[in-house]
Amino acid sequence: MRLHPAKQVLLHVAVVASIAALAFPIVLLLFNALKTEADIFASPMGAPTQVTWENFRHVLFGTSFAVSLRNSAVVAFSTVLLSVMVTAPAGYAVSRFKFRGRTIFSMWLLATQSFPGIIMVLGLFTVLQTYGLLNTLPGLIVMHTSFSMPFSIWLLKGYFDKIPVALEEAARIDGCTRLRSLIRIVLPLSVPGLLAVGTFSLLLSWNEFFFALVIMRDNAHYTLPVFLSRFLGSGGVVQWGPLSAAALLVSIPIFVLFLLGQRYLVSGLTGGAIK
Amino acid sequence: MRASMTVAPRRFDEERRAIPFLLPALAILCLVSLYPLIQGISRVFYAYRALSRQDIFVGFENFVLLFQDPIFGRAFSNSIVWVITSVGAMFLLSYGLATMLNSPYLRLRRVFRSLTLVPWALPGVVISLTWRYIFLANGPLNSFLESIGVAHTPTWLTSPDLALWTCIIANTWMGIPFVTIMLLAGLQSIDRQIIEAAAIDGASHLQTQLRVILPSIRKVVLIVLTLETIWTFNSFDIVFVLTKGGPGSASMTLPLYAYQNAFMYYQAGYGAAIGVIILAVLLVAVALYIREVLR
Numbered sequence: 001m002r003l004h005p006a007k008q009v010l011l012h013v014a015v016v017a018s019i020a021a022l023a024f025p026i027v028l029l030l031f032n033a034l035k036t037e038a039d040i041f042a043s044p045m046g047a048p049t050q051v052t053w054e055n056f057r058h059v060l061f062g063t064s065f066a067v068s069l070r071n072s073a074v075v076a077f078s079t080v081l082l083s084v085m086v087t088a089p090a091g092y093a094v095s096r097f098k099f100r101g102r103t104i105f106s107m108w109l110l111a112t113q114s115f116p117g118i119i120m121v122l123g124l125f126t127v128l129q130t131y132g133l134l135n136t137l138p139g140l141i142v143m144h145t146s147f148s149m150p151f152s153i154w155l156l157k158g159y160f161d162k163i164p165v166a167l168e169e170a171a172r173i174d175g176c177t178r179l180r181s182l183i184r185i186v187l188p189l190s191v192p193g194l195l196a197v198g199t200f201s202l203l204l205s206w207n208e209f210f211f212a213l214v215i216m217r218d219n220a221h222y223t224l225p226v227f228l229s230r231f232l233g234s235g236g237v238v239q240w241g242p243l244s245a246a247a248l249l250v251s252i253p254i255f256v257l258f259l260l261g262q263r264y265l266v267s268g269l270t271g272g273a274i275k
Numbered sequence: 276m277r278a279s280m281t282v283a284p285r286r287f288d289e290e291r292r293a294i295p296f297l298l299p300a301l302a303i304l305c306l307v308s309l310y311p312l313i314q315g316i317s318r319v320f321y322a323y324r325a326l327s328r329q330d331i332f333v334g335f336e337n338f339v340l341l342f343q344d345p346i347f348g349r350a351f352s353n354s355i356v357w358v359i360t361s362v363g364a365m366f367l368l369s370y371g372l373a374t375m376l377n378s379p380y381l382r383l384r385r386v387f388r389s390l391t392l393v394p395w396a397l398p399g400v401v402i403s404l405t406w407r408y409i410f411l412a413n414g415p416l417n418s419f420l421e422s423i424g425v426a427h428t429p430t431w432l433t434s435p436d437l438a439l440w441t442c443i444i445a446n447t448w449m450g451i452p453f454v455t456i457m458l459l460a461g462l463q464s465i466d467r468q469i470i471e472a473a474a475i476d477g478a479s480h481l482q483t484q485l486r487v488i489l490p491s492i493r494k495v496v497l498i499v500l501t502l503e504t505i506w507t508f509n510s511f512d513i514v515f516v517l518t519k520g521g522p523g524s525a526s527m528t529l530p531l532y533a534y535q536n537a538f539m540y541y542q543a544g545y546g547a548a549i550g551v552i553i554l555a556v557l558l559v560a561v562a563l564y565i566r567e568v569l570r
Contacts, residue, residue: 007380012381014375015372015375015387018391019390022394023393025394025405026394044413044418045415045419085299087300089295089300090297092296093293097293098290099289099290099294099297107565109304110569111561111565113561113564114509115308116553117530118547119315119554120307120311120312120315121537122537122547123314123318124311124315126311127310127311142303142307143307146303149303153300178292207399207400209400209511209512214538225400225401228400228401229515231404243404244408247400247404247405251396251401255393255396258395262389262392266456266460269456
């Protein structure tokens with residue numbers, strides 16, 4: 001079958017237009033970050049008439065950006081590490097063992113995705129207070145890990161299911177324990193799955209706003225999304241130039257890491273949803 | 276098929292050996308999911324009294340107050356509109372985009388597919404801030420409208436009729452990458468011969484979509500719709516950054532109203548009660564979602 005040339009051109013035009021619609025807010029962000037405040041409202045849509053680096057300089061040296069960057073990096077990378085350490089054995093158990101409550105465990109895991117933030121945050125307040133974790137990074141790390149668990153355990157279970165049990169059995173006859181066989185045999189064969197889990201938890205933690213907003217109480221503990229929202233203040237004039245520069249600085253690291261992990265994340269995400 | 280079926284059953288010690296592998300996950304689940312859920316829900320029976328400066332047991336009073344509260348009513352109906360229109364628009368637009376990205380006649384398919392995903396990596400707060408700028412009274416959208424001759428450009432974010440819709444537009448834009456990629460994966464799994472067979476049998480384009488393609492990707496469609504319904508109903512970032520629920524309560528949604536009560540007016544019990552209503556509404560979506568995933 002051949003497609004009529006006019007239709008083929010139309011197809012490409014439509015796809016490019018859609019991509020442009022998805023990209024234009026990001027382009028605006030880039031333009032604004034490089035514009036002077038006067039320039040921003042003189043030509044809200046156009047490219048900068050003269051490029052200024054003042055906005056970036058202000059964000060980097062005139063605000064607590066560096067502190068928030070450090071907080072976000074600590075929280076995100078710890079979440080990734082903890083997620084992998086917790087979900088790999090759990091995914092292995094769900095894939096390899098029969099145990100009572102396996103279905104309940106799976107259902108609970110999936111159901112947690114729907115729990116309203118407000119209920120969880122009110123309940124967590126008490127937990128965090130009890131353990132002295134309110135307004136601390138470890139509290140947020142444990143929370144972010146719990147958010148990444150449903151997807152991550154599910155995804156890894158899918159990967160582990162595909163690895164032949166025979167491989168492990170051969171090793172176990174030679175005296176290899178379950179844990180060693182997970183670490184030495186199963187995990188090395190599931191690297192794409194682990195990368196998917198890593199990318200997913202990284203995105204989730206770096207971008208998460210609501211819980212970070214509620215449990216962090218001062219500049220020294222704000223993560224980047226909370227730092228950004230503070231720019232808006234309560235009413236008054238918003239400085240769009242510095243705000244755009246800050247938003248861009250927040251987005252660039254996660255964007256680069258996302259590009260690296262995108263392939264694994266997409267195949268991991270879609271793998272379970274297609275029969 | 277479960278691989279362990281190929282070896283002799285050894286059920287007797289399976290459970291015992293599964294426990295250490297599950298323990299870390301179970302500990303986290305109990306500590307930051309099960310316990311907070313119960314604790315959070317139990318808050319609905321308490322109310323803060325400024326006079327005695329403590330929470331006292333009030334039974335179902337929070338729910339009684341809730342149903343008399345016009346702002347809650349507004350937030351509830353807004354949330355329903357917010358979910359149905361956002362998820363509906365996301366699905367239709369993403370379905371169209373996924374169909375085009377799946378076309379064998381499209382060049383540079385892989386490049387376009389990667390580009391589609393870009394907005395998904397950005398923090399919700401960044402996306403919300405950008406849309407807030409786009410919708411400013413003297414911002415890019417209005418300056419574009421003026422340039423094509425619209426005389427009276429609206430004040431999107433502060434107009435009672437438009438505020439909620441500006442949030443819906445931003446939310447739809449934000450959801451498209453994920454929905455598109457999921458649907459695209461579904462479309463790619465369809466055998467092209469089935470579609471060609473339908474065409475040979477004289478099925479119209481619409482018939483093929485409704486009777487052949489959609490049923491083939493039923494599972495991924497249901498998962499995506501239920502997940503997006505859950506996420507959108509619980510969504511906080513966009514409305515918080517764009518309008519803070521205003522003007523008045525014109526764009527108030529349930530999660531934002533719950534947050535305001537709990538953390539600005541110190542009415543944690545009232546906020547929790549709103550949370551319980553959200554959870555009750557979402558139960559249907561969750562049940563559907565779990566059924567599809569475990570199927």
